[in-house]
Amino acid sequence: MPELSAAAGGPDVLLPPGSAAQREALEAARRLLGPQRVRLAGAEQDPGRLLGPNASLFRSRRVAAVLRPSGAEQVPALVELFSRSTESGGLHVISTGRNWGLGSREPAQDDVVVLDLGDLDRVRELDVDAGWAVVEPGVTQGHLSRLLAHTPRMANVTVSAAATSILGNALDRGVALRGQRTEDLVGLEVVLPGGESVTVGWWPSGERTAPVYPHGLGPSTLPLFVQSNLAVVTAAAIRLPARPEALRVVRLSFPPAALAEATDAVRRLVAQGLTRGVPRIFDAAAGRAYGGAEDEYLVHLPVDGTAESVEALTKILTAEAHRARVFTAISDSDATDTATPHHEVARLVERGYAGDPDLADTVFRTKMGVGADQVDSEAGFAFFLPLIPFSGKAVARASRLLDDVVAATGVRLSATLHLLSGDLIDCVVAMKFPRHGEAAARAHRALDLLHGSFAEAGFPPYRLDIDHADRRDATACDPGALALTRRLKAVLDPNGALAPGRYR
Structure with a gap:
């Protein structure tokens, strides 16, 4: 069965083998995004063809399709499509796909659909006086730093390539030169498995003058979505440190x-x-x-x-x-x-x-x-x-x-x-x-x-590659804490739609 390319897209396009629920969701995704933004796997092709090689030479997982939305407004409908059934295969979300050394673009499990958010690359808002920006997953550290040049604020950058995602790295607790990037997150725009879009933490709105403070009142939900398979993050409000003199x-x-x-x-x-x-x-x-x-x-x-x-x-x-x-x-x-x-x-x-x-x-x-x-x-x-x-x-x-x-x-x-x-x-x-x-x-x-x-020796990892995703259980200090996160997963994502096997 042929891969669906930008030149294809007629009504007779064949979907890859898989469950009926997954094929139905892919056909609906194709109608939503347009055929040029949906790449389908062929029946007998190399499993790594859709995603390409990865630097660590981990086994290429079987991927049913790659979906590449053009804007954040398309993501809720896509998430809803793949959360209807346990047979949909699930969504593996990437930003720029440069998670080098830990799997790059690869999911943890086979037979999923990759949701590529690389084209969500807008810096939606930027306030150098108050020290924050709202960035989408495809915004790179090179992009943001260029916008901040000659201003009193700066980006917290890593020593990796300029074309790496700020948000993707922050959500996996990456470390930059000014500190752990997770600490830069003050608000998140997340899409829950049912397709509902909500913001957690601090978020700019209209003439809002409240100071940047991520915790709010009551339980803080922002940390739930860091190194998490509970939602798809489509934007983040991040701190911009003061540039030193x-x-x-x-x-x-x-x-x-x-x-x-x-x-x-x-x-x-x-x-x-x-x-x-x-x-x-x-x-x-x-x-x-x-x-x-x-x-x-x-x-x-x-x-x-x-x-x-x-x-x-x-x-x-x-x-x-x-x-x-x-x-x-x-x-x-x-x-x-x-x-x-x-x-x-x-x-x-x-x-x-x-x-x-x-x-x-x-x-x-x-x-x-x-x-x-x-x-x-x-x-x-x-x-x-x-x-x-x-x-x-x-x-x-x-x-x-x-x-x-x-x-x-x-x-x-x-x-x-x-x-x-x-x-x-x-x-x-x-x-x-x-x-x-x-x-x-x-x-x-x-x-x-x-x-x-x-x-x-008592030295646990703080990030995991795709071949060691199950190590979270082995390094947990309390099985009860693991059970709690799994109860939250069962409530928010009962059909296991998001990031199957990742930090499970």
Whole structure:
């Protein structure tokens, strides 16, 4: 049976095999969107044809169709169509589809319909005085940052590609340079499985002058829709941080043997409020893209504020770093000293902390080896994302666990520590591998081993790839809490229409 293309669309178009309820919903979706916005799977085609390859080489799921609405106003009717019956197969929602390392566009289960919200790319409202914007799922960090250029506000950007979705990353609890993006969310426009559209949290309306405050009165429902399969999010109100008047990043280096001692020294600086945003520690492999010294860890400590406060805090940070007697290099001028070999990358890092993403993806290309449009087709790449306590002892243990996996599998790993507070670290473990031979199988085995050993150590993941979606049960601290979320799912989505298997 042929795929429905933009050139097709007559009444005799054949729908893919599946349940009668799914075929009925797809035919109604085709009438609603127009044939050019519905792509159907053929009867015997490669299951990955509709979505294309994924960088992690996870198994391509069977996908019945891809629906790409042109506007948010079409989404409620689509959601209602696929929530009528348990036989409809369910909807897997993507924004720009660049969830690299965790599955890209792939759903967790087979035989679903992908709802691609990439064309919902409007910045609906922007208030630089009050510090908020309303963005749709297809709005990228490059798009928003360009709108905010030369204003007193900035976007909280990641070090990923400029063409990645702000909202998609925030809803999966991604971490950016100013903090975890979930904390940027102040309101959501959500479509419930029955097709009802509601806003939760804070939302602009008319001449509303209420201050931006996401919790409201009574129970706060906004968090229900983060890392959630309870609704489809079609827009979000997000905070826009104030742009600092001045910013500098202090760079430190230390040898692997000093990992525990150096971590505790950095923790003291973070806990005492001497650094802002999200400081980072890179192992030697991860730090290479940032000009780190061979076989040494690299630390980025951002400082911002007024010019005078930045100057004072920088002096304090460098003095404390010298006093610790554990760092082999201490510098606060790499971004301004053009004679420094890694001047350009240091300048890009400081711009990122100030809300200006690297629109040319210079550092991203260095890390990935390809541009954003080639990652899924040419790169081999997977992520493991655990949380660990911010202590030298815990970080050293996590490093030993990584070494054990390298020894067992031969997979090349790199680790970046995002210092979220004086007590908490988001550890980003990246593995790059060739796309041929047994390399992908070894990487997937490494993922399995990492999930097992880190869970045993008490270091749970905070995001999951599609092949480990069931790990939520294994890492839950209370089975009763899981049961509560499943009761909510049964009430709001009794037919399991949304994101089957994702964070189940």
